[in-house]
Amino acid sequence: xxxxxxxxxIKRAHQRISKIILETPxxxxxxxxxxxxxxxxxKCENFQKVGAFKMRGAANMxxxxxxxxxxxxxxxxxxxxxAQAVALAAKLSGxxxxxxxxxxxxxxxxxxxxxxxxxxILCEANEKSRIKTCNEIIAKTGAIFVPxxxxxxxxxxxxxxxxxxxxxxxSLEVIMTPVGGGGLAAGTALAAKYLDPNIEVILGxxxxxxxxxQSMKAGKIMPVKNPNTIADGLKVTVGKRNFEIIQKEVKxxxxxxxxxxITAMRIIWERMKIIVEPSCAVPFAAxxxxxxxxxxxxxxxxxxxxxxxxxxxxx
Numbered sequence: 001x002x003x004x005x006x007x008x009x010i011k012r013a014h015q016r017i018s019k020i021i022l023e024t025p026x027x028x029x030x031x032x033x034x035x036x037x038x039x040x041x042x043k044c045e046n047f048q049k050v051g052a053f054k055m056r057g058a059a060n061m062x063x064x065x066x067x068x069x070x071x072x073x074x075x076x077x078x079x080x081x082x083a084q085a086v087a088l089a090a091k092l093s094g095x096x097x098x099x100x101x102x103x104x105x106x107x108x109x110x111x112x113x114x115x116x117x118x119x120x121i122l123c124e125a126n127e128k129s130r131i132k133t134c135n136e137i138i139a140k141t142g143a144i145f146v147p148x149x150x151x152x153x154x155x156x157x158x159x160x161x162x163x164x165x166x167x168x169x170x171s172l173e174v175i176m177t178p179v180g181g182g183g184l185a186a187g188t189a190l191a192a193k194y195l196d197p198n199i200e201v202i203l204g205x206x207x208x209x210x211x212x213x214q215s216m217k218a219g220k221i222m223p224v225k226n227p228n229t230i231a232d233g234l235k236v237t238v239g240k241r242n243f244e245i246i247q248k249e250v251k252x253x254x255x256x257x258x259x260x261x262i263t264a265m266r267i268i269w270e271r272m273k274i275i276v277e278p279s280c281a282v283p284f285a286a287x288x289x290x291x292x293x294x295x296x297x298x299x300x301x302x303x304x305x306x307x308x309x310x311x312x313x314x315x
Contacts, residue, residue, distance in 0.1 A: 004245060005156035007194040010163055010187075013156040017059040020092045024048055024161075026168050026300075029271050036287055038294045041172065042268075043165045046276050046306030050084040050116070053161050053304050054148075057183055058085035060157030061146050062093050070095040072142035077123075077130040079105040080233060081305050082148040087118035098143050100134045102126075106232075106309050149181030150239030159187030165300055166195045175300040176283035179203040179212045179253065180234035182242025184304060189249035203246070203253045204286035206231045206261060212238045212246065213253040230258055230314055233279035233305065254286035261285050262314045268303070275306040278314065 001009065027042045045053035062074055073096030076086045083099045090097035097118040101110055102125035114120050123133040138145055147154055161184065162175060175192055179185040185203050192199040205213050209227035221243050227235040238246065256264075261278055264285035268276050283301050287294055 001152040001156065005152050005159060005190060009156045010159045010191060013060040014160040014163055016063050017056055017157060017160065020059050020089065021055055022048055023164055026165065027272060031271050036294065037291050038296060039298045041169050041300045043161060043300060043302045044274065045161055046274060046280060046303050050081060050088050051305055051307045052081035053158060053184055054081040054085035055089065056160050057154035057157035058082065058089040058146055061151065061153040062089045064153055065144065073097060074146050075134055075137050075143035076146045076148065077134040078148055080109045081307055083109065083113045084116055086146050087113045087116035091117040098137045098141060100130055100137065102130060108309050109307060149183035150241050152241060154183050155187045155242065158184045159191040161302055162188040162191035163195065166191065169300060171298045172199055172300045173297045174200045174202060174294065176202050176204060176287060177302045178234055178279050178282040178304055179205050179238065181236045182212065182238040182246055184302065185250065186242040186245035188302065189245055193249050200251045201249060202251055204283035205253050205255050206234055206282060207255045207257050209235050210255045213255050215243055216247065216253055231261055231279040231282055233277065234282065254290055256282060256285040256289055260289055264288055266315045275308060276303050277305050277308040280304045
């Protein structure tokens with residue numbers, strides 16, 4: 001796919017992946033509504049296969065190839081949820097996955113990626129090493145590269161979260177997501193634009209990895225410098241294709257502190273009784289920080305994932 005996904009591309013993606021993903025539930029909490037002064041709907045992608053929305057983008061790209069094109073398998077580099085998504089989507093499409101992971105990746109994520117059937121190759125913990133190792137694997141195996149976010153097929157797959165959300169809750173006035181590489185953020189912005197242009201899309205981002213916030217201000221991509229945040233899924237710099245969509249279609253990026261992320265994560269655990277990872281709590285932290293902005297509105301928040309190291313919680 002060489003151009004920005006259209007509504008029909010998103011619908012086609014949804015149809016394509018529907019046989020291997022779950023349609024995740026939308027949950028609410030009276031106590032959270034009282035606390036925030038608005039009506040909050042949570043789209044629970046932490047209940048998705050592999051425990052994260054990443055399954056959708058990986059599945060859309062992998063299932064977009066004909067069976068005879070998949071014979072050499074697929075390759076990617078990722079420290080977490082995208083790694084697991086490519087591993088499982090490749091397995092369910094009847095082929096192999098090669099996943100390059102930094103040697104300091106969470107043990108729980110390495111183990112899960114292997115359990116989904118991927119061949120995991122560890123590399124040094126930096127972007128250069130990840131890309132170099134992945135390119136070597138592709139040259140050796142003929143595997144097809146699955147980008148983590150900077151790809152229109154991946155963006156179309158991630159857009160299916162917001163498509164389901166808007167179809168399930170017609171009263172939404174705002175949708176909030178976190179932003180890292182920007183696959184979900186861009187996909188959400190496109191789905192909202194096509195299905196209900198009155199919906200505002202607002203992104204949450206850690207202050208310590210605020211490249212999208214800085215990029216929006218500068219009008220060009222400002223790469224993240226030394227991201228040091230508990231929200232490990234959001235440490236990457238926003239992708240080129242993703243930023244072009246975000247710049248045009250997103251209303252605002254709200255940044256939050258580490259303490260605000262931890263507080264938001266804890267509230268979701270305590271009030272909703274569900275497991276979410278730190279990256280996932282970032283948009284809710286943004287809502288809590290700016291209650292006045294959202295007062296009285298119907299706000300949708302995409303809970304992006306629940307893959308957390310239970311032996312290493314921040315509270």
